Amino acid sequence: MNWLSSLLRRTRARLDRWLHRPYRTLIVQESLPRKLRRKIVYVVEEDGFVEQAAVLCPCGCRRVLHMNLLADERPCWRLTRHDDGTTTLHPSVWRTTGCGSHFWFRRGRVEWCRPQ
Template identity: 35%
Template sequence: MKNIRKIAEWLKSKYKYYTTPKFDFVIVEDVPDLITEGKVFIISENNHPEMIIFKCPCGCKKDIHLNLLKDAKPRWSYTINNKGNINLSPSIWRKVGCKSHFILHNGRINWI
């Protein structure tokens, strides 16, 4: 029984993984008026990335703001792989609202 539950959980996480849209990214100078779903906005002024904003992938419609500045905490960083997919680290954990916890890896949401 324990194994069946484990398999069911694994299938559920795989399903969630493949049904969550892939994220792409765009680098902009200013915070856009409209944060579109499935897009990571990297706010970068004069080649200095300051902030990342994107819509929560769970569908709750909330914007997630992540700090990229070295002197402020907590701080995230991003990399772009050779296929042009974005990675964010560390994981993102909303402490309010939907409480989503995930990793953005190669443009895909890995739910935790």
């Protein structure tokens, strides 16, 4: 059964890479799609300005988190786009209601502020 354990090991490694893949960045014009997908950070652009970023809450509660990117509105996040296609948001994202998720979003990855 060597082939089976080898197959299991390779499948587990592939699944692990898939689960830990970074978020993709998707630029959308003017409005968000009706339904957001996991592992994608949506960046809404209008007239050449980035207005907001949105993601499904990484805790799995399915809420959509909106981060304003317009400098003259508060609260405001700064979005950095990296050469590898990932993004970073600054400062951290903190839901003060509901699930209470609090995390940093760096280079397409969620870093929890406290263990989940």
